[in-house]
Amino acid sequence: MKKVVNRVEDVVDEALDGMALAFPAYVRRIPNTNVLARAVPKKGGRVGLVSGGGSGHEPAHGGYVGYGMLDAAVAGEVFTSPTPDQVLEGIRAANHGAGVLLIVKNYTGDVMNFDIARELAEAEGIEVASVTVDDDVAVQDSLYTTGRRGIAGTIYVHKIAGALAERGASLAEVKAVAESVISRVRSMGFALTPCTVPANGTPTFTLEENELEMGIGIHGEPGIQRESVRQADELAESMLDRLSSDLDLNSPARLAAMINGMGGTPMLELAILARKVAHWSQDKGHDLRRIWMGEYMTSLEMQGASLTLLSLDDRLQELLDAPSDTPALRQGVAHD
Amino acid sequence: MKKVVNRVEDVVDEALDGMALAFPAYVRRIPNTNVLARAVPKKGGRVGLVSGGGSGHEPAHGGYVGYGMLDAAVAGEVFTSPTPDQVLEGIRAANHGAGVLLIVKNYTGDVMNFDIARELAEAEGIEVASVTVDDDVAVQDSLYTTGRRGIAGTIYVHKIAGALAERGASLAEVKAVAESVISRVRSMGFALTPCTVPANGTPTFTLEENELEMGIGIHGEPGIQRESVRQADELAESMLDRLSSDLDLNSPARLAAMINGMGGTPMLELAILARKVAHWSQDKGHDLRRIWMGEYMTSLEMQGASLTLLSLDDRLQELLDAPSDTPALRQGVAHD
Structure with a gap:
């Protein structure tokens, strides 16, 4: 294996630091987490968007944090779902008082961990909704999923739901447009x-x-x-x-x-x-x-x-x- | 060899079409040439910028054609200099009456062919200046060069000279700022x-x-x-x-x-x-x-x-x- 890395156990940690150092006008890393959040938070009273998943899919998802797209991205280890506590940190960072939409790719681990995080956030009084992207027509079930997998079409969900959230639409409206994209x-x-x-x-x-x-x-x-x-x-x-x-x-x-x-x-x-x-x-x-x-x-x-x-x-x-x-x-x- | 191609002899031709089809708001392909030029030409009376070289370096250089950067990019076959007649087509497309600056990476073939094209364009009455980028500190001479090679630093030249050209600076001024970048x-x-x-x-x-x-x-x-x-x-x-x-x-x-x-x-x-x-x-x-x-x-x-x-x-x-x-x-x- 030839890779441009230091210790393999530090790959995700160092890459997240690298993203924050390379794009300080766009993203900041929430200390002691694997969360990249907007450097300049969205205006208050607007719906926050959180996505994430395993690392190794860059620029997804940290590269889509910023104006008109995500408010926070949560990174797991390479090809491994982020843990619920990490997703919860992402939800907190994305919460500007109008609720948070989770955009989850359909993998068993992601769906489960984002769901637990949603419950934890709701217990803190944050309104959270969730959509699951399953755009991959190749397989019905897979090694990692029940149902279709979520792949690159997810970025269209980020883009379109992010644009609507930026305009101050409600959580229900942002969720509905995300679901419209997923269906299409x-x-x-x-x-x-x-x-x-x-x-x-x-x-x-x-x-x-x-x-x-x-x-x-x-x-x-x-x-x-x-x-x-x-x-x-x-x-x-x-x-x-x-x-x-x-x-x-x-x-x-x-x-x-x-x-x-x-x-x-x-x-x-x-x-x-x-x-x-x-x-x-x-x-x-x-x-x-x-x-x-x-x-x-x-x-x-x-x-x-x-x-x-x-x-x-x-x-x-x-x-x-x-x-x-x-x-x-x-x-x-x-x-x- | 595994590649996503059709016939290997069509690779450059099809990729140029693909660029023009993917980014029609930005670039158009000059018919019967390997030149990508701006879809919306720069305002008249401003210096035009042309770069290019062998293909295989994408997004260089067609990806940098547009507002604030190049006016035209000329593509050779993979890792092969474009011919002088192709470069001449690029110069014509980039000429808006205030002269054209050629940004050439230092490879023997590129330098020679851009130079011949410059002479052909001058014979048509187009004012042309040229800079050669040699940012690679690795080798003094190489398989393909006398002197240092031009590599990724070329994109900083496109960006900075392009920004100045957009503002209506003279050919001498745009050339001078390009040379300043090259020296730094x-x-x-x-x-x-x-x-x-x-x-x-x-x-x-x-x-x-x-x-x-x-x-x-x-x-x-x-x-x-x-x-x-x-x-x-x-x-x-x-x-x-x-x-x-x-x-x-x-x-x-x-x-x-x-x-x-x-x-x-x-x-x-x-x-x-x-x-x-x-x-x-x-x-x-x-x-x-x-x-x-x-x-x-x-x-x-x-x-x-x-x-x-x-x-x-x-x-x-x-x-x-x-x-x-x-x-x-x-x-x-x-x-x-």
Whole structure:
């Protein structure tokens, strides 16, 4: 295992310090916790947003803390759910008197620990609601989940719910828009290479030189099937067809798409996927309004990508395009 | 070789289309060229900026086309200089009547081809100036250069010269500020793994399981020495000491630092490097004003990173912080 680390047991701790040191205008680390919270808290009387999960998915979730997105992100060890007491610290940091929404990816550990934290926070008098993202169409149940997994589509939930919360909407309204996104977003990923959890030191699976793993999650868990490596266009098309079928896109729809690198994929290759996503949309008669291309929800150094489709309506598009200012996502730059 | 591509001979062409399709509000591809130019041209009477070089360094340089940075980026094949006629197309696209500045990384092919293009453009009556970036302290001469190589520090040149050009400064002024950045910026990189040029299909070098290559450039060329893999802090410190020695930082200085992933490095690991850069600066008494952390100038899927230090003065810092709005770098978001 070759990694740019010091002691493997310090990886998460040091990376959280690094985020806070690199982006002091955006995030601060709550002392003695694994919580990154906004450096400049949201205005009082507004709903706070908390997300998190295991580390190894950077920039998720600390990179999305800031104006127009999250109020706090809670990090567990690599590919390990944060503990309830850590999530509780995140809720406290995000609480500005109008309630807190938890955005949880559907993994058994995350769901359980965020739920316990919710109860602890409610016992302190904080109003807490929760949504669970399960955008991955690849598997119904998995090694880590009952039901579908939550993967890169989660970032669209952060963005859209965050935009509405920033405007002073109620907790019920912010939760409802998050649920609307969840009902309209689907993702699927593949891997060309596995990844290695620092504390383990060996790859999570092995692939032959001509194999890819289709339907991987974001924890190096196996996918639904091994396939021969195919050309990018063919690969993208099969995934897009599956996403659109799951979304029942039988007639032309208004879409946003995310091409998400898994951590080790050159942007050159993501751009080739983006081209196909645009061509596929055109061929199907869809109105592809936005493409997000980059690394949004990674799996350490894994090579591969996930594709996400979000079916837009007027309101979701407007919120998707709203300004945000976070370490990993900045929109709405002022021109002269 | 496993890559997300179609035919290897179409990689650059398709990736350029992908960039234009993913970021239509920012860039357009000049038909029948490898040039990405601003979708919304800069106001007339302002200096245009052109950069470029081989592909495989994404988001460089197409990702930096837009408000506050470049006017056009010219892409060669992977790790191959663009031809003079392509650079000429970039100059034409960037010409808004006040002259064009070429920002060239110091590689023999780039320097030669940009120079020929400059002469061709001048023959058409376009005023052209040129600067050459040579920030890499690792080697004096290399496989591809006479003198030092240009690597990630180039992005600071794009940013600062771009900010000044946006304000209507003259070509001489924009060239002078670019030269000021070049004189104050130093970089150095290392690799844990090599990378594979799609058209070749085999890695550019090989490394043992416990080896890293120190002083690599951005073309998979060998570095200055093989070293045993060390802890991140030790690695960063040795590089920072070398950069600061080369910059003659004997007394406390005002700095910006860039932690640049080479393409396959998890952000988790970049954050560990960022932590050390911040601690090192503090220990040395430097005033580290800005950290840029991410993938700015990559080498396909290489794992590794480069560190860049820029010695700031009031003017450079103000220009570094000025708004920009490009696919890969957005600053100056409007808050409510």
